Amino acid sequence: SRYLRDVPEGPPDPILGINESYKSCADPRKVNVCVGAYRDARGRPWVLPAVRDAERRLLDDPATNKEYAPIAGDPTFVDLALKFAYGADADVSVIAGMQALSGTGACRVGGHFLSRFVPRPAGRAKVPIYVPDPTWGNHVAIFEECGMDVRRYRYYDAGTNRLNYAGIVEDLTNAPDGSVILLHACAHNPTGCDPTFEQWDAISELIASKGHVAFFDSAYQGFASGDAEADAFALRHFVSRGHNVVLAQSFAKNFGLYGERTGTISVVCSNPEERSAVLSQLKLIARPMYSSPPVHGSNIVRTVLTDKGLTGEYYNNCREMAARIRAMRERLVDVLLEVGSSHDWSHVTEQIGMFAYTGMSSEMCDVLTSEYSIFLTRDGRISLAGLNDDNIEYVARAIHAVTD
Numbered sequence: 001s002r003y004l005r006d007v008p009e010g011p012p013d014p015i016l017g018i019n020e021s022y023k024s025c026a027d028p029r030k031v032n033v034c035v036g037a038y039r040d041a042r043g044r045p046w047v048l049p050a051v052r053d054a055e056r057r058l059l060d061d062p063a064t065n066k067e068y069a070p071i072a073g074d075p076t077f078v079d080l081a082l083k084f085a086y087g088a089d090a091d092v093s094v095i096a097g098m099q100a101l102s103g104t105g106a107c108r109v110g111g112h113f114l115s116r117f118v119p120r121p122a123g124r125a126k127v128p129i130y131v132p133d134p135t136w137g138n139h140v141a142i143f144e145e146c147g148m149d150v151r152r153y154r155y156y157d158a159g160t161n162r163l164n165y166a167g168i169v170e171d172l173t174n175a176p177d178g179s180v181i182l183l184h185a186c187a188h189n190p191t192g193c194d195p196t197f198e199q200w201d202a203i204s205e206l207i208a209s210k211g212h213v214a215f216f217d218s219a220y221q222g223f224a225s226g227d228a229e230a231d232a233f234a235l236r237h238f239v240s241r242g243h244n245v246v247l248a249q250s251f252a253k254n255f256g257l258y259g260e261r262t263g264t265i266s267v268v269c270s271n272p273e274e275r276s277a278v279l280s281q282l283k284l285i286a287r288p289m290y291s292s293p294p295v296h297g298s299n300i301v302r303t304v305l306t307d308k309g310l311t312g313e314y315y316n317n318c319r320e321m322a323a324r325i326r327a328m329r330e331r332l333v334d335v336l337l338e339v340g341s342s343h344d345w346s347h348v349t350e351q352i353g354m355f356a357y358t359g360m361s362s363e364m365c366d367v368l369t370s371e372y373s374i375f376l377t378r379d380g381r382i383s384l385a386g387l388n389d390d391n392i393e394y395v396a397r398a399i400h401a402v403t404d
């Protein structure tokens with residue numbers, strides 16, 4: 001057809017493109033520390049034992065079928081997922097919650113909703129959303145696709161390799177009143193730097209005083225500390241302070257359900273009438289976009305969280321993942337010092353979550369890839385889950401060589 005001749009080749013995805021290069025690399029020394037997916041101590045993907053057990057039960061249960069879910073997904077799953085995020089005692093009767101296609105799909109539906117219903121500041125054609133600088137790369141594209149005006153607030157100080165708290169406060173203060181503020185609920189990607197409790201409290205006050213809308217992206221609940229309850233602190237604190245938060249919840253990392261596309265989008269409303277109206281609008285966004293969500297992942301989460309034994313097993317599995325990642329973080333810094341690095345790597349030790357945000361330049365990253373076949377994003381971010389006893393010394397020596 002004529003028009004196809006004019007379709008230009010698009011650029012590869014910055015993260016998934018690197019993953020492809022890793023796969024096609026023939027160097028036996030190659031290491032993949034690019035993508036944020038958990039690997040076990042032998043470098044293999046890990047299906048959580050609690051998830052496997054739930055799948056076995058589902059397979060044996062004659063009531064399991066492949067029927068369509070409702071537009072808003074499995075209501076039992078949504079209820080359990082909301083309680084997982086907001087707390088067992090949360091009043092879900094005022095939370096408009098809908099199943100979503102993992103965190104990405106939740107961000108997309110949430111962004112669409114906000115773009116449609118948040119009043120635009122005077123003279124603006126689009127609803128502004130402020131995302132941290134830096135942030136997960138896909139955020140910018142997602143919210144642009146939602147028709148939002150994507151802006152950045154300072155988040156990280158590359159000079160000190162620490163949170164730029166003063167920058168956050170200044171930029172959120174200067175944002176027009178009523179802006180949407182995207183917050184990483186915990187274990188900020190890519191920096192691994194979260195505000196302290198006191199800073200979260202002050203940010204909550206500031207956001208309230210400006211009439212901003214807090215939009216939490218929770219992709220790592222349980223991955224930061226190993227305890228999903230502790231990791232929900234910021235979200236729950238904002239709700240307790242009266243914020244009508246929006247939450248994009250992903251079960252990709254904490255349940256290891258990456259490819260099952262399991263999550264929720266929710267909006268904390270002020271009463272059941274608001275909840276009903278908001279939920280009706282979320283469904284109107286989902287129906288022409290994908291009609292209804294996939295059911296396997298939500299069946300798994302529902303099965304795990306409705307059974308005491310499986311829930312306990314799950315919490316142990318999650319703790320194990322977080323502990324292995326934390327051990328790799330500490331070991332990486334230890335080995336860097338052992339092989340003679342005189343750099344200050346204390347920021348890596350202090351960071352939390354899945355990544356080490358090393359502070360290496362793009363040029364250093366390029367050398368790691370071209371000379372050592374270590375595949376990472378060009379912002380110097382290393383997925384600690386890609387490290388294990390077999391490759392950590394190799395990686396540390398290579399990092400020392402390029403940063404010396």
Ligand code: PMP
Nearest residue numbers: 102103104136189217219250252
């Ligand atoms: N938000 C953040 C901050 C993430 O890091 C990710 C995954 N890399 C996501 C959302 C979404 O992931 P998924 O769509 O697989 O849930």
